Amino acid sequence: MSYYKSNALYDYLKENQYTQYKFTSGDLWQLIYGDNNCDPKLLVLASGVDHKQYLNNLSQNEKEGLQLLKKVSEITQIPLRFVRFIIDSEEVDEVITFRNDEKPIKVKMNQLKDLFHQEGLPVSDSATDKYLNDASSSAYHNWQRNSLGRDIKVSDFDLWKVDHNGKPIELYELKRSYYALDRWKPFSDDYSNFRLIHKVVAPVGIHFKIVYNVRTKNPWNDNISKLKIFEVDFDQEPPINQLGIIELSDFLS
Incomplete structure (x- = not known):
């Protein structure tokens, strides 16, 4: 039986031993x-x-x-x-x-x-x-x-960033699709899931962001060199705001 197993960002974090990022796959x-x-x-x-x-x-x-x-x-x-x-x-x-x-x-x-x-x-x-x-x-x-x-x-929780004591400080929802970076935005059908996650992390000061990268199937390419970042806060209007398109190195810095 074959289910969704991993993605390029998980693989990169694991291979390069970015231990401040935690995830299950x-x-x-x-x-x-x-x-x-x-x-x-x-x-x-x-x-x-x-x-x-x-x-x-x-x-x-x-x-x-x-x-x-x-x-x-x-x-x-x-x-x-x-x-x-x-x-x-x-x-x-x-x-x-x-x-x-x-x-x-x-x-x-x-x-x-x-x-x-x-x-x-x-x-x-x-x-x-x-x-x-x-x-x-x-x-x-x-x-x-x-x-x-x-x-x-x-x-589900996709990716956590923790401090030196292992305490979660940021949570990332990972999204992938074939849409170009400048075209993609979060789908309204996902807002209830985003709201649920926000209600978990916001009261305890954990920042919640959406991270999008382009993935094509033919030919296969899970491209994480550039990432589109959104901030999620349902206590504000609008609840999701684009922060920009950044290099992977900037995301991990």
């Missing part, structure tokens, strides 16, 4: 769930593993992903839950999960939905308890989309 996602008012309710580290790793202790990548979200949880007082599911199975009917630092437990998918509901999320009444993998998504993401309902808002 592959089958690991840092997520924020909110209600229909985009009020954040629950942080989740979702981890897809093969069946041989399902009962193992936390991997190093999982530990690092959790460590960052724990800092966010401590700062924002938003609860944190870990969810591990088997990604190489055709269908998923259970996960391993724990809240904050509690003991891991196995739960069925409807039980997981109940746990989400207990955090104040307005989940749907659908009763499906098994979720299939498909060509474009994992079973967990299918469960998320089909079971939680339309009143749930969910977004």
Whole structure:
């Protein structure tokens, strides 16, 4: 099964050891769930593993992903839950999960939905308890989309910048498309996700920006030499403002 794995910016940061930037990639996602008012309710580290790793202790990548979200949880007082599911199975009917630092437990998918509901999320009444993998998504993401309902808002955290103590100071939403840099702007359909993220980071002084680069598929070129930067602040009007087009080196300076 092949899902979205990485991008050129992640690869560059990793290869050049820019340790002040933190991210998850592959089958690991840092997520924020909110209600229909985009009020954040629950942080989740979702981890897809093969069946041989399902009962193992936390991997190093999982530990690092959790460590960052724990800092966010401590700062924002938003609860944190870990969810591990088997990604190489055709269908998923259970996960391993724990809240904050509690003991891991196995739960069925409807039980997981109940746990989400207990955090104040307005989940749907659908009763499906098994979720299939498909060509474009994992079973967990299918469960998320089909079971939680339309009143749930969910977004992922793409890229963090941290200070020397590991405290998050900036968050970047990464966007890529074939549009030229001077033509692209954030789509209005994404504004609810942006608002949700803003409500997580703004009250605790973490700056939120959108970073766009051009990516073409034929021929393939994920071009990060120049980046278009936007500042996001829903306490102002307009909530998203273009800061300019800059060199990668200027972004990382």
